[in-house]
Amino acid sequence: MADTAAEAEEKFIAEAKTRVSFVRQTGDALSRDTTVTQLVERMITHLRATVDDPDSPVRPQTIDRYENTVAILRGDYAGGKYPTIGDYPLSEVTEDLVHEWLWDVSVIGPSMGAQCRSAMLRAFDLAKDRGVRLWPVNPAKEAKLKRAPRHIARALTVEERERIIGNVTAWQTPRKRTDLLSIVRMLADTGMRPGEALALRWEDVDLTGAKATVTVSGTVVELKGKRADGKGIRRQPFGKSDAAYRTLTLSSEATTRLLERRVSASSYLVFPNDVGGVLSLRNIGTRWRKARGAEFDGVTLYDLRRTVATELDRKYGPAAAAAQLGHTSPAITGRHYIERATVVGDFTDALGTLR
CATH class of the missing domain: 1.10.443.10 (Intergrase catalytic core)
Structure with missing residues (x-):
């Protein structure tokens, strides 16, 4: 909350500039009608534009792995064996929907489930930052995943x-x-x-x-x-x-x-x-x-x-x-x-x- 009208106006202008910058970068704004696939695609575009920044939170190879999430959401990864929620507009996305989808992905591939959860966390954070505030918390935040069998470390003699x-x-x-x-x-x-x-x-x-x-x-x-x-x-x-x-x-x-x-x-x-x-x-x-x-x-x-x-x-x-x-x-x-x-x-x- 801003303490004064002047501070509120300053905050509004700063947010507007950020959104305009993002729109120029991606070619489109985010809205309630944006699909899940489109959201993740734009998140990746945003990360690639900033990956050369020394303070970037992600590495290039991590962004490459996020592309797998897009492929799953489109239904064309690994012959379509993974379920998808890619066509859902954000207005219809619920926490339960995201949790169920991530669990189902992790049952098929535990490591892929973890990759998708990481991508979705960043994507929904981006949606919130760009003004799409449809959820009280990030829908992927509390998602539970099926873990891969633990590898028991074995040392060679x-x-x-x-x-x-x-x-x-x-x-x-x-x-x-x-x-x-x-x-x-x-x-x-x-x-x-x-x-x-x-x-x-x-x-x-x-x-x-x-x-x-x-x-x-x-x-x-x-x-x-x-x-x-x-x-x-x-x-x-x-x-x-x-x-x-x-x-x-x-x-x-x-x-x-x-x-x-x-x-x-x-x-x-x-x-x-x-x-x-x-x-x-x-x-x-x-x-x-x-x-x-x-x-x-x-x-x-x-x-x-x-x-x-x-x-x-x-x-x-x-x-x-x-x-x-x-x-x-x-x-x-x-x-x-x-x-x-x-x-x-x-x-x-x-x-x-x-x-």
Whole structure:
């Protein structure tokens, strides 16, 4: 509420300017008759117009994922297997409708349900900001989703890790242009995210100190669009969160491997593709599945990360593991990355009688 008529007028003018700016940007205003699909499309347009702003709340790849919500709302995603409320005008949208739709989407695909909820939260917030105030609270705010089965973190044993590296070594013949072996060893040594390892530049590596270090300062992403427009596979100069920006100390073995690699390096990247550019995460994943060996079907590159986290937790505690992995909280590391034994309780009183 404005305290004076002058303040009320000033607020009204500011809001009007904002709405005019948005209309120019999207080509149309929002109203009660705007459909849900149109609302989400305009939310995406608005985000793309501001994504290059350093203070933008979203990353380009997040906006790309929001496009999946539009496809679902149109009924043309994954052969139309998801339900849709895209044709509903906002005037007919209720909290129950949104909640039921998001639940149904999450039952089919838990991760897709979470993506759609995130997109709808932003879309309905935008509608409110643009003067469409039809709901007391954001209709997606309290929506419940079916969660995916929890992944139980499993750390590889020392023997398993060595066998996997042996399998990758056997796969890595001279004719293989992608140096998967060196990437796998870096992940096993440091617990980096795969995209972080592919984004490493030689300027991020310090081999001159008493102990060598690497600074994780970016990641590899794949954005929808043409490479000429700055899209496609690219190095993103920041990580998943502020905690992702970190300096890691290397073991002597990892240092030796990087020193040998530095001698013949011809790219600014530590692990480039065959023409010196950025490697594709998808291609690395495909090669990993071929190279890891049949006995390790189901073991992912992220399991190397979980192995590092578990080893550090057992020796130094969860805070050290979280710092190494670039997590904002040890709770995240403990929930998803550290292998935990089941605590069965203290039954010694009963067991003591079995003699």
